Amino acid sequence: MIQTELIDVLRKARSIAVLTGAGISAESNVPTFRDAQTGLWASFKPEELATPEAFLRNPKMVWEWYAYRREMVQHVAPNPGHLALVNMEKHVPGFTLITQNIDNLHQQAGSKNVIELHGNIRRVKCFNEGTIIEAWREDGQIPPRCPQCNGLLRPDVVWFGEMLPFGAMDAAFQAARSCDVLFSIGTSGVVYPAAAIPYEALKHRAVVIEVNPDETPLTEHAHYHLQGLAGAVLPELVKTVWANGFV
Numbered sequence: 001m002i003q004t005e006l007i008d009v010l011r012k013a014r015s016i017a018v019l020t021g022a023g024i025s026a027e028s029n030v031p032t033f034r035d036a037q038t039g040l041w042a043s044f045k046p047e048e049l050a051t052p053e054a055f056l057r058n059p060k061m062v063w064e065w066y067a068y069r070r071e072m073v074q075h076v077a078p079n080p081g082h083l084a085l086v087n088m089e090k091h092v093p094g095f096t097l098i099t100q101n102i103d104n105l106h107q108q109a110g111s112k113n114v115i116e117l118h119g120n121i122r123r124v125k126c127f128n129e130g131t132i133i134e135a136w137r138e139d140g141q142i143p144p145r146c147p148q149c150n151g152l153l154r155p156d157v158v159w160f161g162e163m164l165p166f167g168a169m170d171a172a173f174q175a176a177r178s179c180d181v182l183f184s185i186g187t188s189g190v191v192y193p194a195a196a197i198p199y200e201a202l203k204h205r206a207v208v209i210e211v212n213p214d215e216t217p218l219t220e221h222a223h224y225h226l227q228g229l230a231g232a233v234l235p236e237l238v239k240t241v242w243a244n245g246f247v
Contacts, residue, residue, distance in 0.1 A: 002240050006224055009181060009207050010241045015094030017179040018085060019172075019197050023186020023212065024230045025101045028079045031072060051160045055127065059152050063143035066155040070121050078109035081185070081230030084238045086110040091242045096175035100187060100194050102157050115168050115175070117194050119157035127152045169193060176200040181207045185230050189216035198222070 010016075022030075048054055055062045086109050089095040097114045099106055102121040106114050124144075125132050128151035136144045136153060144153045158164055172194075176182060182201035189195050198208050198218055210222040211233050219225050226233045 002226075002237060003224070006209070007241050010237075013092060013180040013207075015096075015179045016088065016092045016181045016183070017096045017098065017175040017197075017201065017206075018088075018183040018185060019187060019194065020085075020097070020099045020101060020106070020185045020230075021187025021191075021194075022101060024079070024081045025103050025105060026186070027081055027229055027231045028076045028103075028105060030076050030101075030103050030105070031069075047160055050157075052127075052162065055152075055154055055159075059154075060142045063154070066121065066157075070155075073103045073121060076103070076105070078105045079231045080235045081233075082106055082109035082111070084230075084234035087238050087242075088234075089113070091238075094179070096171075096179070098172045098175065098194075098197065100191065115172050117158075117164055117168050117172060119155070119165075121155055121157055123156035124153045125156045127154045132156060164193065172197055173200050176206070177204045179206050181209065183209050183211060184216075184218055184222070185211040185234070187212070187216070189218040 126146040176197045184198045208222045209224045211226045
């Protein structure tokens, strides 16, 4: 049963920030980073494929691995957890969704204000210039070439050894500092710097709510730990807090 005190906190909140991790995507059957190592890719470690150095050594292989993962993502859909966050956003004046996921499911569900910390596997960019490329010539070359500078195209995701996008991290921490409530949903709480975001919210007196079937390093610090899957917990929470919450 959802505590009356928590319901009151959420109804009074004027600004909510949400941090999501792989757990919410797993409920849509999105393979985790390591689960994608099957079939032809079973003999490779992710760290051997997800670095700039790996791309420079064998750009064709890295491009094809991400093409394989992109194909998997295209066949999944947002789950009730994603959709509940869309509805929550409609009931709060200030709402920021910060995600570590690269599958685009939050945007597909209808979330508006999304900060992507690790990029988006459905986008590509120029390896040389970092420019997002919307269209390129399909001439059989793998990977394709940038239409602007003829450099190699790569997925627009953050690889090992790369910095997270400064603008995204800055916006995420600003949201944590200014929110009344922060949700941490389906994230292990061990991957930094994203794992520091809930603690930034705590430092600035926000109420922190963790939604996770398991305990994490954050659990003992959060004001509320709602144990369970996001797809089960969040729809019930939204429905309880905001009568007629699903619109």
